[in-house]
Amino acid sequence: MSDPRRPFSLDRYHVSEEYGFVLPDPLTELPSYYKPWMDIAQNLPDLIQAGVLRSRVRAMPLLDTHLLGGHRELRLAHLALSMMTMGYVWQEGESSTVKVLPRNLAVPYWDVSQRLGLPPILTHADGVLANWRKKNPEGPFDMENLELIATIPGGESARGFFMVTLLVELAAAPGLQAIPRVINEMRHRSTAGVTNALEDITQALASMTEALKLMHVYVDPAVFYSVMRIYLSG
Known part of the structure; x- marks a missing residue:
């Protein structure tokens, strides 16, 4: 059982501060x-x-x-x-x-x-x-x-589906970092601290939404439904 006096952290859940759930x-x-x-x-x-x-x-x-x-x-x-x-x-x-x-x-x-x-x-x-x-380790x-x-049939649309989803995950990382701050600031009854952390979560959600819009640019709807069928068939 976790010690309520210790600051809450996502470390034990293998969540990266920089990458979120991305490996x-x-x-x-x-x-x-x-x-x-x-x-x-x-x-x-x-x-x-x-x-x-x-x-x-x-x-x-x-x-x-x-x-x-x-x-x-x-x-x-x-x-x-x-x-x-x-x-x-x-x-x-x-x-x-x-x-x-x-x-x-x-x-x-x-x-x-x-x-x-x-x-x-x-x-x-x-x-x-x-x-x-x-492609370039130092690049963005x-x-x-x-x-x-590794990829599946579907060419650039298949690549686009996986890559856009990855960018959505990366956009979520700052929001995930803010979750422990919300919990810890609540423990300290810091209204300003909770507010700042929630603002970071709100910004992360907006960034995720913007990244998700790239699906319309890079992904053919037919490929999207094919990939989802494979996921759901499991």
């Missing part, structure tokens, strides 16, 4: 042992278009997940396995989905999911929060300087 500096490569996963996950659209994704997945070796070390390696592994699973199930579209995954995909996917406490489906934590890198967080680690 800071996610890894883009796994150790070479896991190259069979990354080779497929990072070429998913081409493999699906060629109709060979399922055969490539079935030909993978069954890899041991215990060689994955640390949170960021596990997050990248979960992203790769989630993308492969999504592609394997939906390769032929709604008319020919599969109900059973091959053992060489299902076993490591379940193991990694259990270690992270995530479900074995493509989640927001995968497709958005841990699926980004900057904007649509021109961001790219995906």
